[in-house]
Amino acid sequence: MRARFAGAGHPWVREVANLQTNWMLYPVYQVRPGGRWWKGNVILLGDAAHAMPPRDESAAYALDDSIMFARILAHHREEPLARVFQRYESVRRAPIEEAFHAAGRIWSKHRDMGFLEGRWKEWTMPWTLWRGKAERNAAWNFDAYDT
Secondary structure, three states, X not given: OHHHHXXXXXXXXXXXXXXXXXXXXXXXXXXXXXXXXXXXXXEOOOXXXXXXXXXXXXXXXXXXXXXXXXXXXXXXOOOOHHHHHHHHHHHHHXXXXXHHHHHHHHHHOOOOOOHHHHHXXXXXXXXXHHHOHHHXXXXXXXXXXXX
């Protein structure tokens, strides 16, 4: 940490990096798309089925998974579990894979930037936010109870 932020432009960043602290970095685990979500009488939900790069949405996806699975299970409770699992996966697979790829695109942009690149990013941020507005609104308005 000290070496990485030694030349930071803001003094407070250098001060924090030089604190006598044991810096602990945590790995980011991912479950690649296309994996199996169920076998026999067991199904995986949330990060157990589809851990993706951090984007502050894992808890929301886990809640959506559990709500949607409970609703599908309640509606098809007379069917064999394998068929219920298939129905759930047919509804959930595409949005999860889309979210995984979107999170990956954002995650790949997290890196050190030079001065000019940082300024360019700041200057174009209003346009970037405008461009992604529809996607953010769709994610915000999604309600697993409506599915």
